[in-house]
Amino acid sequence: MGRTILDKLWAEHTVAELGDATSLLYIDRIFLHERTGSVALKGLEAAGRRVRHPEQVFCTMDHIVDTTAGRTDDTRMPGGRDFITSTRASARAAGITLFDLGDDRQGIVHVVSPEQGIALPGVTLVCPDSHTCTLGGLGALAWGIGSTEGEHALATKTLAVRKPKSMRIRFEGALPPRVYAKDLILHLISRFGASGGAGYAIEFAGSAVRALPVEARLTLCNMAVEFGAWTGIVAPDELTFDYVRGRPFAPGPDQWEQAVAHWRTLPSDPDAVFDWELEVDCSQLAPQITWGTSPQQGTGIDARVPDPATETDANRRQSAERALQYMGLRPGIPLAGLPISAAFIGSCTNSRLSDLREAAGVLRGRHVASGVRAICVPGSSLVKKAAEAEGLDQVFRDAGFEWRESGCSMCFYAGGESFGLEERVVTSTNRNFENRQGPRTRSHLASPATVAASAIAGALADVRELPPRV
Amino acid sequence: MEKFTTLTAIAAPLLRINIDTDAIIPSREMKRVSKEGLSEGLFAGWRYQAPGSREENPDFILNREPYRRARILLSGINFGCGSSREHAVWALHEWGVRAVIAPSFGAIFQGNCVRNGIVPVVLDNLTVESLARQVERDPEGNQVTVDLVQCLVIAPDATGHGFQLPTADREMLLEGLDSIAVTLKLDDEILAFRDRDRTRRPWIYLPSSP
Ligand code: SF4
Numbered sequence: 033m034g035r036t037i038l039d040k041l042w043a044e045h046t047v048a049e050l051g052d053a054t055s056l057l058y059i060d061r062i063f064l065h066e067r068t069g070s071v072a073l074k075g076l077e078a079a080g081r082r083v084r085h086p087e088q089v090f091c092t093m094d095h096i097v098d099t100t101a102g103r104t105d106d107t108r109m110p111g112g113r114d115f116i117t118s119t120r121a122s123a124r125a126a127g128i129t130l131f132d133l134g135d136d137r138q139g140i141v142h143v144v145s146p147e148q149g150i151a152l153p154g155v156t157l158v159c160p161d162s163h164t165c166t167l168g169g170l171g172a173l174a175w176g177i178g179s180t181e182g183e184h185a186l187a188t189k190t191l192a193v194r195k196p197k198s199m200r201i202r203f204e205g206a207l208p209p210r211v212y213a214k215d216l217i218l219h220l221i222s223r224f225g226a227s228g229g230a231g232y233a234i235e236f237a238g239s240a241v242r243a244l245p246v247e248a249r250l251t252l253c254n255m256a257v258e259f260g261a262w263t264g265i266v267a268p269d270e271l272t273f274d275y276v277r278g279r280p281f282a283p284g285p286d287q288w289e290q291a292v293a294h295w296r297t298l299p300s301d302p303d304a305v306f307d308w309e310l311e312v313d314c315s316q317l318a319p320q321i322t323w324g325t326s327p328q329q330g331t332g333i334d335a336r337v338p339d340p341a342t343e344t345d346a347n348r349r350q351s352a353e354r355a356l357q358y359m360g361l362r363p364g365i366p367l368a369g370l371p372i373s374a375a376f377i378g379s380c381t382n383s384r385l386s387d388l389r390e391a392a393g394v395l396r397g398r399h400v401a402s403g404v405r406a407i408c409v410p411g412s413s414l415v416k417k418a419a420e421a422e423g424l425d426q427v428f429r430d431a432g433f434e435w436r437e438s439g440c441s442m443c444f445y446a447g448g449e450s451f452g453l454e455e456r457v458v459t460s461t462n463r464n465f466e467n468r469q470g471p472r473t474r475s476h477l478a479s480p481a482t483v484a485a486s487a488i489a490g491a492l493a494d495v496r497e498l499p500p501r502v
Numbered sequence: 503m504e505k506f507t508t509l510t511a512i513a514a515p516l517l518r519i520n521i522d523t524d525a526i527i528p529s530r531e532m533k534r535v536s537k538e539g540l541s542e543g544l545f546a547g548w549r550y551q552a553p554g555s556r557e558e559n560p561d562f563i564l565n566r567e568p569y570r571r572a573r574i575l576l577s578g579i580n581f582g583c584g585s586s587r588e589h590a591v592w593a594l595h596e597w598g599v600r601a602v603i604a605p606s607f608g609a610i611f612q613g614n615c616v617r618n619g620i621v622p623v624v625l626d627n628l629t630v631e632s633l634a635r636q637v638e639r640d641p642e643g644n645q646v647t648v649d650l651v652q653c654l655v656i657a658p659d660a661t662g663h664g665f666q667l668p669t670a671d672r673e674m675l676l677e678g679l680d681s682i683a684v685t686l687k688l689d690d691e692i693l694a695f696r697d698r699d700r701t702r703r704p705w706i707y708l709p710s711s712p
Contacts, residue, residue, distance in 0.1 A: 047695040048688055052669040056688060058695055060706050068587065070535045081682065087710045111533040118535045155706065162586040162610055178588035178614035179537075180681075188685045190692055194668050226520050227580040230606050260580060262609050283705035291705045326520045347519045347578055347627070354518070445529040453553075465524045465584060471553030 034301025036198050037267055038233045041173040041298065045156050047190055054194045059185050060155040061088055064128075065141045066119040067095035067446060068160035072182035073122035081187045086127040089186065090150055091119065093133055094140045095446050099409050099436040103133065108448025126186075139412020139438040142166040142380040146250060147412055149279025153268035153295040158185050163380050163462065164263075165256040169249035170276065171268030171298060173233075176257065196262040197231050197307040200300070202238030205315030210495045212390070213248035214382060214460070214479040216240065217255040218320035220312060222330035229261030232308065235300060236266050240314045246275040247386045254381045255462050258327040267299035319495055321367055322464045322477040324355030329464075331367070333482065333494045339363035358466055359474045360454060368494050374457040375406040375487035376469070377480050378436075379443040382460035383411030387480045388419050391460075392427040394484035394498060400432035401490025405451075409436040433487070444468050458486040504619045505678035506650050509600055511573035513646040514563050515634035521577055522584030523611060527593045530554070540589055541596035564597075568642045576634050576646075577604040579627065582611025591618045601648040603630055603655065616671040617681065621648055623655060623665050633657055650676055 035043075048056040064072060069091055076083065083089055096112045097103065105116045116133075123130040131137040131144060138144070142163050145151040153171035158164060160182040167174035177185065185191050203216055221228065236252055244252065249266045256264030266272075273292055276282045283291040318332030329352065331338065340352035340363065356363065361370075377383065377391050388410065400406045408428045410416035416438055419425055425435045442449055443461045450470030451457050457475050460483050464475040476492060485495035530553075531543025542556075549565060551557040558565045564572065575581075575594075581604040582590060591614040594602075601621040615622040625633075636644050636658040644658030650672065655663045667675075674681060685692075700707050 048691050050670060054668060054670050056685065056692075058692070058699065067532070071537065071588070074535060075537075079682075087708045109530070109533075115535055160586055160588070162584065176586045176610050178586055178591070178610055178617065180588060180617040181613060184682050184685065187682050188692065189696070190685060192670060192681070192685065194670075226583060227606055230580070230609070260583065260608070281708065287705040291703075294703065328520075347517075351519050444524070446532070463522075463524070463584060465522045467528055467547045467553070468524050
C-alpha cells in the first residue's frame, strides 16, 4: 500500500516506537520566541538541563516587542521588557541563534523561519506557538507545542507524539480574481467547523494548491490550527525548491542535489490511503469575511449576517447568538457596507512581501476613509526592507496607513497596544476571538486585499468591485 | 509533577463551545516570565466587570458559590483551542482545576494538561450535558468523580462513563512523571539515530556556531 507524506516523514523521524501509536520523533529544528520560549529556556535552566544541539535552535523577538519606529527594549505592556531581556540572556547562555531587535533577520517567527531557510521540506520543526503549522507550506512536518514540551525538545532533541490520523483536502479549480489562499482556508473552516480537522494531519492538495505560490501555501497552512488540525502540509515541488534555494540556512551547493533528490521522494504515493478525504471546489468562491468570534463564523463578503435561529445545533446556535451580541450585529444585515474604525495588515498569516504587494495594488492612488485607523506591520525586517526597496511603503503611507517595524503587533494585545472598546476592525490575522485584538474589539478576518479595500471604503468591502491600479 | 489518581469534587458547567486559550487567560494577564501568579487572570474577560478591573462579575459561574471551589470543569467541544500558551493550563491548575470534561480539546492544550497534572477527559456531548444537569440541581451534593485508575467518570446518579487517554499520558498523570527523565532513558537510541541520520540527511546538521 502506498504511503502518505505524513507516513514517510513519521517513519523517517522515528527514533523509537513507544506503543499505543506513539513514537519518539527526532526534532530537526526548534524555534522559540520571547513570550513562550523565554519560559521554556528558564525552566530548562532551573532544572539544571542543557540545550542539546544549540546550533539547530533559533529564537526571535516578535510577540512583545514594540513595532513603532525607533523602538527599544521598552514596551507598552507592563513587564514586557523582562520578557525581552530574559530571552536575550537565556538565548546567549544557551548558545542558540537569536534574531534580536536591530538584526535585519528579526521578525515574526513563522515568517523568519522560511525566509532564513530554517524550515525546509521534510524537516520536523516545533515551536511553542500554535501557528507553527504555517511551515507545512514548505512540506515541513511542523506543529505547535507548549512550553513544557518545548523544554523536552530542547533537552532531548525529541518529542513523544501520538500519530494523528491523515486527511487530504483537495482544493480544485482556478481561484477567481481577488480570491486568495486566505479565502480558501476561511471558507474551509466556516464550512466544516473550527474543530473539523481535530485529530488530523491535513495534506492540502489539488489543482488550486499546486498553483499557489509558496507564500500563499504558508498562509493556507497557517490556519490549519484554526481548523482544529494537528498540522497542515503541502507536498514540496519545484516551486518549493526554487523558493528554498540559496537561503542562509538551506542546504548549500555541495548538498543541494542530494537534498532535492530526497525531497522528491516525500510526496504521498499515488495509491496512498487517507483516513478522510474532502474536495472543495474553488472556482466560484467569493472573498471571505468572518462575522463572529470563532473562525468558523464566516461567509462570503456578498452574504448577510446569518440568523442563529436557523442553526439546528443548540450549541452552535447559542455560540452564534453570543457572537452577534459581542460583535454588535443583527441577523440579516449585509456584511459589505458595515462601517469600520480600523484596518490591520500583518501577522504570520498575511504579512509577507506578496501580501503587501496585493494590498498595495488595491491602495495605490487611493486613500483610507476618514476616521479609519489603518496599520501595516511587515512580517519581518527583511520583508520591510524588500517592500521599501520597491516603494510599497510609500504606497501605504500615501494611502494613510501607518508603516511599522516588524512583529506580531496588534494581531493580539501582548505588545501592549490594542484597538479600542467595541471598535470594529478588519484584519488580515487569524483569530477573531473575543478580546483578542483589544478589550471588546470586534475583529473581522479577511485577506489583505479585502482589508485594503475596506480601509478605503471605511466599511467592509468587496475588493472585486475595486479595480486594481498599477 | 503532582500525581492524579482519583478525584471527587464540585464540577462547574461552562457549556460553551470553542472556548479558546485567549479566553482562559487573556494576553494582558501574562505579565511575567513565570508559570506562577496566573490564577488571578483566569477567564479575566468573563470573570471581572471591565477590562483590567478586579471587580467580580457575579453572573460568571466561577464567581458563584459553591462553584468557586470547583475542581472539575464541564465544557463544550474544542475546549482550549487557539494559542499554544501553556499559561492557560498553569492558570487553571493554580486556580484549582484538576480535570476538564469536554467532547473534544484543542490538541496543544490537551498535551499541556497532561504535563501539568490536569486530566483532559473526553466524553460525548450528551453525557457532558447530562452531567451538567445533575450538577446544577445540587452542585454541592452532586459531585463528580474522575477515576484515572479505572478511566471512569462517575456521575452524581452513580452511572459510570468510561473514557480513553493515550497510555503514555495516563502513566504520566498517574505517576507524576518527569517526561524528560523518561525520554533520556532512551538516550542511546537517540544518539544512534542521530549518527545514522547524519549520513542520510547531512544538510540537516548545521555546523556549530562559533
Ligand atoms: S502574528 Fe499573531 S498569530 Fe502569528 S505568531 Fe504572532 S501573535 Fe501568533
